[in-house]
Amino acid sequence: MPINRLPFGDVVSAVREHTSLLLGTTIGFTEEDWALPTGLTGWTRSHVAAHLVEGARAMVRVIGELQEGVQSEMYGSRGEDRQAIELGAIAGGLALQIELDTSASELQELLPELDGDLREIRLRDGHHIPARHVPLARLSEVVLHHLDLDANFSASVLEPDIALGLLAFQVERIGHRDDYPPLRLVADEGYEGTVGRTVDPATFHGPAADLLAWLMRGVESSRIYRANDDGGD
Incomplete structure (x- = not known):
């Protein structure tokens, strides 16, 4: 399923649903929980939350600029973003929770305005x-x-269609990069995509959600399997 065929309204609803799930997770964090490391080098859970806050704010800014007829990049310089995340990460857990909630809510209200908008964002x-x-x-x-x-x-x-859309989105975004091994991903639900510039990619099959988590975060799954070298499964 190409990402441009994923129903817009379904994606907006999924943003609301998965934001709620994430907030349901973080509301239970103690200050010690917030300080725990993550799989992202040098980042604690507080850094992840601060990054999500900055991401929501950046999208709100971009939508506002589109309304004014201005096209811009999604984010600022890496240095500016890093500083904002570091500052946000030192806030207490309650402050992070409030910022996560309020920034996400503000963005959620604006997302429907983008339906059918084909102007490019970098x-x-x-x-x-x-x-x-x-x-x-x-x-x-x-x-x-x-x-x-x-x-x-x-x-x-993830709902199968949403998982497919996210997998296709990421494959399209990183598919040209040569810092990924050559991979051909075949989702059970009916999608095929390739990342890496090298010829003869290794072919892996599995549910779209599992392939997404494996490709982007290295999450292993017993439901992902590699096709035989002779082209068979």
Whole structure:
């Protein structure tokens, strides 16, 4: 399923649903829980939360600029973003929870305005997306960073169509990069995509949600299997 065929309203609803799930996880964190490390080098759970806050604010800014007829990049410089995240991460758990909630709520109210908007937005890595895919970008970061929190959340809770859309979104975003091994991903639900520039990619099959978590975060799954070298399964 190409990402441009994923119903816009379904994505916006999924952003709301998965933001709620993430907030339901973080509301139970103690100050000690917030300080625990994550799989992201040098980042604690507080850093992940601060990054999500900054991500929501950046998208709110971009939507506002689109309303004014201005096209811009999604994020600022890496140095500016790093500083904002470091400052946000030193806030207490309650302050982080409030910022997560309020920034996400503000963004959620604006996302419906992007329906059908094909103006391009430039992401930091140079990849461009149409404005109507901003909700998909937000959903992706909410789901992946929920995984990073290492708090008993699994990508398997994703609806199949949403998992397919997120997998296709990420494959399209990183597919041209040569820092990924050559991989051909075949989702059980009916999607096929390739990452890495090298020829003869290794082929892996599995549910879209499992492939997404494995590709983006290295989460192993017994439901992912490699095709035989002779082309058979």
